Amino acid sequence: EIRLVGTAHVSQNSIDEVKRAIEEFEPDVVAVELDRGRFAAIKKEGKPPEMDDIIKGGNFNETLVQWMLAYIQRKIGMDVGIEPGAEMLAAINEAESRQIPVALADRDIRITLSRFWRGMTVLEKLRLIYALMGTIISGKGDDEEDKIDIEALTKDKDLIEMAIEEFHKFSPNGAYALIDERDAYLAHSLLRLSQRHEKVLGIVGAGHMKGIQRYFEKPETLPPFESLTAQQKTHNWKLIIGGVIIAMFAFILLLIGFSGVGVDVLLGAVVYWVIINGVLAAGFTLIAGGHPLSALTAFCVSWLTSLNPFLAAGWFAAVTEAKVRKPKASDLQKIIDAESFSDMRQVPMFRVIFVAALANVGSMLGTFAYFIFIFPILGIDPTVVFVDGFNNLVAWISGLYR
Template sequence: MTEIRLVGTAHVSQKSVEDVRAAIEEFEPDIVGVELDRGRYTSLTEEVPEPSVADILKRGNFGQLLVQWVLTYIQQRIGAETGVKPGSEMLAAIEEAQTHQKPVAFIDRDIRITLARFWGNMGVWEKIKFIGALLYSLVSVEGEEIDVDALTNQDVVSAAMEEFRKFSPRGAQALIDERDAYLAHQVLMLGSRYERVLAVVGAGHIQGVQRYLDAPETLPPLPTLTAEVKGLPWGKIIGATVTGLFLLLFAAIAFSGVGLDVLLAAFAYWILITGALSAVFTLAAGGHPLSAATAFTVSWMTSLNPVLAAGWFAAAVEAKIRKPTAGELRQIIAAETFSEMRRIPLFRVVLVAALANVGCTIGVVAYFLFIFPVLGIDPTVVITDGFSNMLQMIQALF
């Protein structure tokens, strides 16, 4: 009969390293499964070729990239406080298994799939809250006393998981629930081939994985846990909606009879508001004035085109000025403070891209909220008269 044992760890805890070694000594498993995928193991143990700056800019996933960098930074900071490198307990499990001449299996889902599903499953509001929490963590983690060993205590872990679930239900599904199921699938597959299986996983996964091991029939099919997220293209939908609203607004103003000067003023404010906020956010990211000027110049146009973004243009200019290199990716991960990260040209380029887009989006929202008070006209009258006159014209034509 197969015997399976789970060991829960904190990823930056010396105690976890010791617990893993003790479990292998005492349990004497036939195989050791570790919560790593092949790519993360390679990044922990080898020099991995870094993508070129052109590749990074071409992908355009600036928000997702920043989230990945900041999460890595926070984990590195906690590791520095405790003197333990992130992933040390997994490497200790591998080394101990090799010492006892036991095979090792990588049982975690590919990190690229997890990040893609994590970011893709979250709604817009969840993403905004999550990025805000990460930015707050950048400030609060430094100098704060952290009891990392308490992170292996199941009561503490359960409370933390529940808080995260309230904060980001869809994010928790991809980051926790789906990986619980994936890990359980892998452990059960090992159990079909070996009699004694030891699985080393993060403490936050212990309860979920054990629940699936106790009731394997409740496991979702494995292909559903690795499939590409194919939700609605909300970015394009929102962009098309903004374009439609803008055109309808201008048509209503044009046909309402308020005058050409009001129509031109409405268009001028569109350019000014979207451009100014995109430029301000570019400068807040530490962008060069030329990058801010670029964001100002293109924001009115990109905000009306679902397939373009002001941040892409601002980032291209910033890259020309800062001249980042691919080798700076390791500098970003090794940075000890957020200020140090911001001084690295590659980080600055990506931050400019992300924040320029944020500024442009806020500008669009602000425009629709305040344009009528700014123009000093009654929106009810303008919209009613505008659409009524358009309808009469259409009826006259047909």
């Protein structure tokens, strides 16, 4: 027999309900919606990640989104006086006090975040970051009228379904990785446990209840377990876009060179590539609160990183920022405990990642700005350059075979 308890991660009622369910049901095993990493974090047994490991990972945007989500969840918890994940900790402590084994039923958070981020379109990512930043910077939820009634959310199934439906509309691909796939993963875990234990109690988020129950009713619809953990095969857009940028830049220089407008114009095109990329990368580094040396680093490398899909201006800026700010592993807890976005920005580890993300944004915008504005800046007619340059290039190539 499998019994589910749907909880909110910042709810006193959920804590009480979890304890009551364990006492009344007397399960052979308690399965919690946690993976090893989050289990260790809740039990305060985990080792915080080192800054070097985060930088080497290079997933700056994913890391930022994860921190923002953790921050927002904690802010909601502060409103109701409950630490995020308190109901899971209560389930673990209650089970351990009764010598009941605890099983970790959720997918590795790193796999979930990777599939979540990789699965979203560019538009979905921009909308998500905009929404998260808007919530954090505006401090929405601090006013009494903005408070979220967590207890009502866990009790009202229609409200839960409405919230999930809105998330699917907001980010279909993100919702699929964050909700639908984890419904299936949790169902797999619970069904496997039921083969070894007579009574299984599953402690899961209220938003997963309906999806898990649907799979219990029709287990044949469960996707293969391996498909939920395998690395998604996606087009390597970084390489594709990088290749297109290199080709466009080389093609423009080639046409300018063969158009006969002069060497000074050709040199100007190269110089402006360096300046436009550098200024925007450095500017966004400073907007992120980066050190002037980090901004200088971004300026110096962005012209090159924009032409190399294996390099990123943000990575170099982050390395410099880390050397200057000297973040510590303990900074991660400071990020989660921050009272506001400005407090968060004061934490060296957050600032390093924020610098990395915004430097990359600036470098990317610099590349687009170059292709849009280079001809007006140089004061030449692109039509003339393209026509004359192309004709002269064709004539030159033809002359090679005569």
